[in-house]
Amino acid sequence: MQVPPLLEVKDVSVLFRVQGSRQRVRAVDGVSLAVRPRETVGIIGESGSGKSTLGRIMVCLQKPTTGQLTHEGVDPYRLSPAQLCRHRRDYQMVFQDPNASLNPRLPVGASIREPLDIEGTLPRSERDARVLELMERVGLHRELAYRYPHELSGGQKQRVNIARALTCRPKVIVCDEAVAALDVSIQADVLNLLVELQQEFGLTYVFVSHDLGVVAHVSDTIAVMYLGKLMELGPSEVLMNGPLHPYTRALLSAEPAPVPPSMRTQKRIILQGEIPSPLNPPSGCRFRTRCPVAANRCATEEPAWKQHGENHWVACHFAGKIQGGTP
C-alpha cells in the first residue's frame, strides 16, 4: 500500500484567453500527477511546455479551468476565503528571479517577516526572533536582516526567498527554476541547503526546472512535459538511465556534458525546430513534428498514457520499442 499523496492534480487543464482574440490557449492540458509526503518531484520541459503553470496550480496561484487539485484530500477551492488563506501557508513557492521576487523597498528581514505579520498570531519580538533564526538556518548572517535586496548577491537573495517560504512552516514548497539564475558554485550551495532543509523540516518539493542535471540531483520522481501534456513520468533513476519517450531521450542527449572530446561515445540527438505554438498544437502526438521516430500513426492517433514498469508512465506509441533512435 502506497502512502496517500499529499498533493494531487487530476486531469487539470488551464486555458488562457489570448488578448485581442477569441482563441484560447491551453497551457496545461489534462495533467494528472501525485506528490507523496517528503518526496521531491521534478518537472522538466522546454519554455512553453506549461511546467511553471503546473507549479502554480499546485500552490493555488492559478486556478485550473477544469480538473481537480487536492491537498491531503481537500479541495482548496471549496474552502471559505478565511480557511483558504490559512491553508495556503502550507503551500509555498520560491521563484526564479531573486531580484523580482523581493520588494526592493523592504529590508530583507522585513520581507521574511511579512508572512508572519499577515498571520498575526505572534508578538513582534517573537516574529523577529523567528526571522533571525531562519536567516541563520539558511546560511545568512543576521546582520543582513537590515540590508536591502540590492545590497545582497544573487545567492544571498535566493536564500532570503527560501527563508521567506519557510516562515510559515509549510508542507510543500514549489521551486520554480529556483537555482537557474545562479553561478554553478552558488547553485551547488543552494541545492545542498534545499536538501538539508527537506530532511530537517520534512518538506515536500516540486522542482520545476529546465536543467536536467539539477532536477535529477534533487528528485525522486521526474515528470517530463511538452506543450501542456505529460510525456513521461517515472522514478528519477529509471528516467535518467532508461528513458522511453523520444522527447526525454532528446532532452537527455541535448544536455551538454563536460566530457573530453576523446571520451565521447554517443552521437547526440539534436532535435530539429522549436516547440510549436500552443495555440495550434499538432494533431495526434504533440511531439510528432520534432520526433525522430514519428510515423503516420502519430499524426492521427494520440498516444495513450500507458504504464511501463513500476510507477513509470509514458505517452508514446513506440515506447519500449525504440532501439538507438529508430523503431
Place this chain on the structure above:
Amino acid sequence: MQDIDNQTGEIGRHPMQGTVVPLLEVRNLSISFRTANGVLNIVPDLSFSVGYGERLAVVGESGSGKTITGLALIGLLPRNQAVLNGQILFEGRNLIGLSEQELRAFRGRQIGMVFQEPMSALDPVFTIGQQIVETIRHHFGISARAARERAVEMLDKVGIPAARKRVDEYPHQLSGGMRQRAMLAIALACEPRMLIADEPTTALDVTIQAQILELMVRLSEETRTAILFISHDLGAVSEVCSRMLTMYAGQLVEDAVLDAVLRRPLHPYTSGLLRSLPRFSRKGDRLPSIGGRVPPPTAMPSGCRFEQRCVHAIDACRNPQMVVTLPDGRRVCCHRHAELHLPGSVD
C-alpha cells in the same frame, strides 16, 4: 560572396592554425575603471593567445572578469571610464590606442560579437534584415540590393527557415533561438576572423542550445573563424571548444587543452567548478561546492586570490602567485599545482 571579396580586396585566410603568429595575442593586459573612489583595477595582468580558427573557452563565475575582457578586446568599454594597459595584438596590430574611427572599421569586420540576451542586443525598431544590411554596408559599401541578398543568404546559413520572409520581421516576432541565430548572422555577415560569444546560449532551452552550439561549431569550421566562447557553462564549453582558460577574480588561473583540463585540472578553482556540477552526484549526496564568493575588487587579497575559498590553501598561498608555463604548454597560477592531485569532471 565573391563580389564582396573583390571590392575590399580581401586576401585569403591565414594558412594554418598552429603557425607561429597567433590571430590574437593579449600581452599583459590590465583593465581598470575610474570610479568615484579612485581607480579600481579589475583585471591586473592577463596574457593569452587565440590561434587562427581556434575555439577557445573563457570560464569563471560572475565577477571573474571574463565579460570585461571580451568587451576590452573589441574596444567596447566606455572610453571615459576604462583604462587599458598592455597590448591586444590582432594579427600583430595593437588595438589599444586605436581611435574610435579606426575601431569602427575594425569592430564587426575583424572581430564580431554575440551577446547573451539577443532581445536586448537587437534593435527592436528595425527589422532583422535592416540590421544585417546596416552592418554589411558599413563595412563593404555595396549596394542596398546586394546587401539585402547577402542578408537573406546569411539568415539561410544560420538555419532560419523561410529566410526571404523572415528578413523583414522584427526581433519580437522571432523566438529566442531564432533571435540568437539572427545575432550570429549579423556577427558573421562580415566574415570576421574571430567571433566573441558571450554566454550565447545561457538564455535558451537545452534543445535550442544544442542546435546553436552545433551551428557555431559548423560555421567556425566552414569559415575558419576563431571563437572566443565566454561562458560559465562548462558543459556547453566542452561541446564547442578545444582549449579552456579559467579566470578567477580578474586573473587567469589555468589555461589548458580541454581534454587535459577535464581529466586532471591543475588549479583547485577549476577542479571546484567542474565538481560542483550536479551531474556527478547521486540523489541525496552533497554537491561538492566551492563555498564563499569572489572577493570584491576593493578588497583583493595580495596573495593568491582564491586562497580564502581554497581547501588546499597553506601559509605560502598568501604570497603573490605567478602564472607558470609547464613544459607541455599548459599554464597554471598555483604554486601547489605539482603536489596536488585534483579531480576533474571524469574519473
